[in-house]
Amino acid sequence: MAASKTAGPATSPRALVLGGNRIPFARAGGAYAHASNQDMLTAALDGLVARYGLQGERIGEVAAGAVLKHSRDFNLTRETVLGSALSAETPAYDLQQACATGLETVVSLSNKIRLGQIDSAVAGGVDTTSDAPIAVSDRLRRALLDLSRARSVGQKVAAAAKIRPKDLAPSTPRTSEPRTGLSMGEHQALTTAQWGITREAQDEIALASHQRLAAAWEQGFFDDLVTPYRGQSRDGNLRADTSLEKLAALKPTFGLGLDTPATMTAGNSTPLTDGASTVLLGNEEWAAAHGLTPLAVVVDAEAAAVDFVHGVDGLLMAPAFAVPRLLARNGLTLADLDYVEIHEAFASTVLTTLAAWESEEFGRERLGLDGAFGTVDRARLNVHGSSLAAGHPFAATGGRIVATISKELHRRRAAEGRPVRALVSVCAAGGLGLTAILEAV
Amino acid sequence: MTDRLVELGGVPALGSVYARTVLSSGRLGVQRRLGRAPAPAAGGGAVLHVGGVRVDATRLTDYQHLVGEPASDVLPAGFVHAITFPVAMALMSSADFPLPPLGMVHLSNHVTQSRGVRVGDELDVRAWARDVRPHRSGTQVDLVAQVRVDGDVVWTGVSTYLAKGVTAREQPGGATDDEREPFVAPVPTGRWQLAANTGRRYAAVSGDRNPIHLSALAAKAFGFPRAIAHGMYTAARALADVGAARGEAYVWTVEFAKPVLLPSSPSVRVAPDGDGFAYTAWRPGSSGPHLTGRVDPLR
Numbered sequence: 183m184a185a186s187k188t189a190g191p192a193t194s195p196r197a198l199v200l201g202g203n204r205i206p207f208a209r210a211g212g213a214y215a216h217a218s219n220q221d222m223l224t225a226a227l228d229g230l231v232a233r234y235g236l237q238g239e240r241i242g243e244v245a246a247g248a249v250l251k252h253s254r255d256f257n258l259t260r261e262t263v264l265g266s267a268l269s270a271e272t273p274a275y276d277l278q279q280a281c282a283t284g285l286e287t288v289v290s291l292s293n294k295i296r297l298g299q300i301d302s303a304v305a306g307g308v309d310t311t312s313d314a315p316i317a318v319s320d321r322l323r324r325a326l327l328d329l330s331r332a333r334s335v336g337q338k339v340a341a342a343a344k345i346r347p348k349d350l351a352p353s354t355p356r357t358s359e360p361r362t363g364l365s366m367g368e369h370q371a372l373t374t375a376q377w378g379i380t381r382e383a384q385d386e387i388a389l390a391s392h393q394r395l396a397a398a399w400e401q402g403f404f405d406d407l408v409t410p411y412r413g414q415s416r417d418g419n420l421r422a423d424t425s426l427e428k429l430a431a432l433k434p435t436f437g438l439g440l441d442t443p444a445t446m447t448a449g450n451s452t453p454l455t456d457g458a459s460t461v462l463l464g465n466e467e468w469a470a471a472h473g474l475t476p477l478a479v480v481v482d483a484e485a486a487a488v489d490f491v492h493g494v495d496g497l498l499m500a501p502a503f504a505v506p507r508l509l510a511r512n513g514l515t516l517a518d519l520d521y522v523e524i525h526e527a528f529a530s531t532v533l534t535t536l537a538a539w540e541s542e543e544f545g546r547e548r549l550g551l552d553g554a555f556g557t558v559d560r561a562r563l564n565v566h567g568s569s570l571a572a573g574h575p576f577a578a579t580g581g582r583i584v585a586t587i588s589k590e591l592h593r594r595r596a597a598e599g600r601p602v603r604a605l606v607s608v609c610a611a612g613g614l615g616l617t618a619i620l621e622a623v
Numbered sequence: 624m625t626d627r628l629v630e631l632g633g634v635p636a637l638g639s640v641y642a643r644t645v646l647s648s649g650r651l652g653v654q655r656r657l658g659r660a661p662a663p664a665a666g667g668g669a670v671l672h673v674g675g676v677r678v679d680a681t682r683l684t685d686y687q688h689l690v691g692e693p694a695s696d697v698l699p700a701g702f703v704h705a706i707t708f709p710v711a712m713a714l715m716s717s718a719d720f721p722l723p724p725l726g727m728v729h730l731s732n733h734v735t736q737s738r739g740v741r742v743g744d745e746l747d748v749r750a751w752a753r754d755v756r757p758h759r760s761g762t763q764v765d766l767v768a769q770v771r772v773d774g775d776v777v778w779t780g781v782s783t784y785l786a787k788g789v790t791a792r793e794q795p796g797g798a799t800d801d802e803r804e805p806f807v808a809p810v811p812t813g814r815w816q817l818a819a820n821t822g823r824r825y826a827a828v829s830g831d832r833n834p835i836h837l838s839a840l841a842a843k844a845f846g847f848p849r850a851i852a853h854g855m856y857t858a859a860r861a862l863a864d865v866g867a868a869r870g871e872a873y874v875w876t877v878e879f880a881k882p883v884l885l886p887s888s889p890s891v892r893v894a895p896d897g898d899g900f901a902y903t904a905w906r907p908g909s910s911g912p913h914l915t916g917r918v919d920p921l922r
Contacts, residue, residue: 216684221694228695228867238868265693267867411696412680607788 197292203230204459229409242300249576280610284580287410292622307577308458371437373496387529395567396422455573487611500615521604595622701859707768739871877916
C-alpha cells in the first residue's frame with residue numbers, strides 16, 4: 183500500500199544536544215561593561231560556529247532571547263545571526279520567558295526537531311545588566327508622543343508645557359515583581375523563612391557551587407564549552423578560595439524587614455552578571471552528516487506556575503510542581519536521575535525546593551501524592567557548580583546548564599555504558615518554572 | 624629604499640602630530656612660495672616603528688558599535704588602520720617627508736588582512752612612504768603601514784594620498800591620468816544615515832581629528848562647504864555591511880571619489896560580486912559615487 187503523502191514519519195526524530203558554547207560570564211560592570219546583548223550573543227554564537235565548523239551553514243532555526251532587552255533589539259536573534267558566520271539564510275526568532283528563556287529555547291527548538299520541521303537548531307540566551315536599557319519616564323514619553331502628533335504651534339506648546347523637571351529622570355529596569363512590588367530576593371526571603379532554611383545550609387550550597395565550578399575549570403571541563411571574550415577567560419564571579427568562614431562574614435541583604443532572622447547574603451545569592459550561551463541541537467541524520475557526536479537527548483519538558491501574588495506558594499517554587507508531573511509522565515522517580523541541575527537563583531531556592539519535595543504535607547496537600555515526593559542525593563546535585571559561582575546572566579543560564587550537563591551525561595555514559603539521565607530545573611520571575619529531562623547518548 | 628628604522632617610544636598622540644603637521648605645512652608652503660624649499664623628491668626615507676602596541680578593548684568596542692560591526696574579539700581591518708594611522712601621520716609630519724602633509728587628499732586605500740588580529744595580541748607597527756609619483760592634479764604618494772603579530776605580517780595597509788598642486792621633481796612619462804567610466808547608479812541595497820556629528824564621532828574612536836571632519840567652520844577653511852565624513856569611516860561601514868562573510872583573511876580596497884558632505888544619507892550597494900563583495904556609495908542623482916571598493920577573501 184502506498185504511503186499517504188500527509189502521513190508523518192514512522193518514528194519521530196530525536197532531538198539531540200550536539201554541543202554548546204558560551205562566553206565566560208562576567209560580573210556586571212566588568213569586562214563586558216560596554217558590550218551589548220547582540221555583541222555577546224554574536225561572540226557566543228561565532229564561537230559555536232567555529233568549534234563545530236558551521237561557517238556559512240544554513241541552520242534550521244536559531245532561537246534566543248534576553249530578559250533585559252532594548253526595544254531596538256526587537257529582532258535580536260536574527261540580527262545576531264546576520265552578524266555571525268552562519269549563512270544569512272538561517273531563520274531566527276526571539277523568545278522570552280524571564281530566567282527560563284534559555285531553557286525554553288532548547289525545549290521549543292527540540293520540539294520542532296522532534297516534529298521533523300527542522301533538522302538542526304541553535305538555542306541561546308544572553309543578558310547584560312551593564313548595558314541595560316534605560317527608558318524615559320511614562321509622563322515624558324507621553325508628552326513627547328503628544329508633541330510629535332501636535333500640528334499647530336498651540337498644540338505643540340501645550341504638549342511641551344506638560345513636561346515637568348521630575349519627568350526627565352530616567353527609569354531603569356527593575357527586577358521587582360510588578361504585582362507585589364517585592365524584589366526577587368525579598369520574595370525568596372519570604373519562602374526561605376516559610377521553610378525554615380538556615381544561613382549555614384545556604385552558605386554550604388554556595389561553597390559547594392564555587393568549589394565544584396572551580397574544580398571543573400581546573401580539570402579543563404569547560405575548555406570545549408567556553409570561548410574567551412574581551413580578555414575574560416574564566417567566569418568572573420568564581421571565588422575558588424572562598425570558605426564557610428568568608429561566606430559567614432557577609433551581612434544579610436534580603437529579608438531584613440522580616441520578623442525572622444535574615445539569612446540571605448550576597449554570597450548565597452546570585453550577583454548581577456553579563457554573559458551569553460548557545461546550544462547546538464540536531465537530529466541524528468544532521469549530526470551524522472556533520473560528523474558530530476551526539477551528547478544527550480532532550481527527552482521531555484514541563485513548565486509550571488504558582489500563585490505567588492496571593493502567597494499560596496513562594497515566587498520561585500514552580501519547579502517543585504513541574505518536576506513531579508514531568509517525572510510521573512515519563513515513569514521516573516528522583517532515584518532514576520543521575521544528575522539534578524537546579525538553577526541557583528539563590529542558595530535557598532535550591533533548598534526550599536528540596537525541602538518541599540521532602541515534606542509529607544507538601545506532597546499530600548500541594549502535589550496530591552500519598553506522601554513526600556522524595557529526596558535528592560546531594561552528590562548528584564549541581565555537580566559542576568551552578569549560578570551562585572558562575573553568575574546568572576538571566577537568559578544565558580539555561581544554555582549554560584544544558585551544555586554543561588549534556589557533556590557530563592555523555593562522558594558518564596561512555597564510562598559506564600548504561601542509561602544516564604539528568605533533570606534540569608530553572609525558576610523564573612512571575613512565579614514560573616521550567617524543567618526538562620536529558621538522557622545521555 | 625633605504626630602510627632607516629626610527630623607533631618611536633609609543634603610538635604618538637594625534638593631536639600633537641596634527642599641530643606639528645600644521646606648522647610644517649605652513650613652513651613648507653611659505654618656503655615653496657619663496658622658492659627656497661626643495662621640490663618633493665621621490666623615493667626613500669625612514670621606516671617608523673612602534674612595538675608592543677596593545678589594543679584598548681573599550682576603544683575597540685566603541686569603534687565596532689560606531690561602524691556597525693559586532694563587538695567581536697577579532698579586530699575589523701579598519702580598526703587596525705586606526706591604530707596605525709598616528710604612526711603614518713608622524714611619518715608625514717616628519718621633516719624629511721617630501722610633501723606637505725596637511726590638506727593632502729586620501730585617494731584610495733588597499734588593505735590586506737592576512738590573519739585575524741585579536742584582542743590581547745601585541746602589535747608591531749611599521750610605517751613608511753613609497754612611490755612618490757605624479758598625478759594629473761599634483762603628486763601622489765603611498766603610505767604603507769604594516770602590522771606584525773609574533774613576527775608574522777598580519778595586516779598591510781597602503782594609503783594613497785594626493786598633494787594637490789605640488790609638482791614632483793621627477794616626472795617620468797608625464798602626469799598619469801585616471802579617467803573614470805561614466806557613473807551609472809546601481810540598485811541600492813541600503814542607505815546610510817550620516818548625521819552632522821558623524822565626523823566628530825568617528826574622530827573620537829579613531830583618533831583622526833583632521834579639522835575638515837569636525838565642523839563646517841573648520842571644513843570651510845580647507846575649501847569644503849560643510850564637514851566631510853572620514854573616508855575610512857565610510858569604507859569601514861561598507862566592510863561592516865559585508866559582515867562575517869569576509870572571513871578572517873581578506874583584501875579590502877576603497878577608492879574615494881566625491882567627498883561625503885555631512886549630514887548625508889547616501890545610497891549604498893554592498894553585494895556579492897565574483898568571489899567577494901563589491902560596494903558603492905553615492906548621493907542619488909549625483910554624477911559620481913562617493914566611494915567604490917571591494918572586499919575579497921584572501922586565498
